[in-house]
Amino acid sequence: MGGARVCAAFFALIFAFSAADDAVAGLGQPGASIARDRARMAAATQTARTIAGGVEHRMTLANGTLVKEIENATGAVVAVAWRGPGRPDLRQLLGAQYFATFQEAANTGHGRIRMRRAPRVHRNDIVIQTGGHPGAFWGIAYLPGQLPAGFDPNAF
Numbered sequence: 524m525g526g527a528r529v530c531a532a533f534f535a536l537i538f539a540f541s542a543a544d545d546a547v548a549g550l551g552q553p554g555a556s557i558a559r560d561r562a563r564m565a566a567a568t569q570t571a572r573t574i575a576g577g578v579e580h581r582m583t584l585a586n587g588t589l590v591k592e593i594e595n596a597t598g599a600v601v602a603v604a605w606r607g608p609g610r611p612d613l614r615q616l617l618g619a620q621y622f623a624t625f626q627e628a629a630n631t632g633h634g635r636i637r638m639r640r641a642p643r644v645h646r647n648d649i650v651i652q653t654g655g656h657p658g659a660f661w662g663i664a665y666l667p668g669q670l671p672a673g674f675d676p677n678a679f
Contacts, residue, residue, distance in 0.1 A: 549600065549603075549614075549615065549616055549617050549619070549620075549621060549622070550600055550601065550602075550603060550616075550617055550618050550621050550649070550664060550665075550666055551599060551600065551601070551618060551620070551621070551666060551669075552599065552600050552618060553598055553599060553600075554578070554594040554598045554599065554600060556600060557580050557592050557594065560582070560590075560592065560615055560616065561582050563612065563615055564582070564584055564590070564611055564612055564615060565584070565585055566582035566583060566584055566585075566590070567582075567583045567584065567585055568581075568582065568583045569581065569582040570582075574593070574671065574674065575671055575672065575673045575674065576595060576596050576671025576672045576674065577593055577594050577595045577596055577601075577671040577674065578594045579591055579592075579593055579594075580592045580593075580594065584607070584609070584611060586607065586608055586609040587608050587609075588605055588606070588607025588608060588609050588610075588611055588660070589605065589606050589607055590603065590604070590605045590611050590616070591603065591604045591605075591679065592616075593665075593670070593671070593674065593679070595669055595670065595671050596671060597669075599669060601665060601666045601669040601670055601671075602664065602665035602666070602670060602674070602676060602679060603616045603617070603663070603664050603665070604661075604662065604663040604664075604679050605660070605661065605662050605663075606660070606661040606662075607659075607660065607661075608658050608659065608660070609660065610662075613625065613662075616664070617651070617664055621649055621651070621664065624644055624646075624649060624651070625642060625644060625651050625664075628642040628643065628644045628651070629642035641653040641654045641655075647667065647668070648666065648667070648668070649664065649665075649666060649667075650663075650664065650665055650667060650676070651663070651664040652664075663676060663679060665679075
């Protein structure tokens, strides 16, 4: 009886971890994760358009925030951007790995300097820029080495 409980607990634990991975999409994930983003953030609308070397997905959140996700030719989400009255779920958009990087950047600095500046990350593998104020937030995050050819993140 005890062995059966241990076995059941083991499989429940494996299922919980695999479900947790599926619940969070984000940068570097397959394009299929965009549908999970839409559902999790309760986006009101979603449209897609083909761009050079990829697809741009747009969704409007219930609060009016516009979220864009770029999927490259290999099918990976390589850029996300947002603009609107509220911040989207950045843990969802950035994924666990890059959200941790973002949090680390937010926690560096000291005192008033940290409080006045939005966290920014500029590395070879990830760039994250955010800004704004209550009622008008914006941000962009992208994987520089994986962007579609000719895609300009500054025009995103």
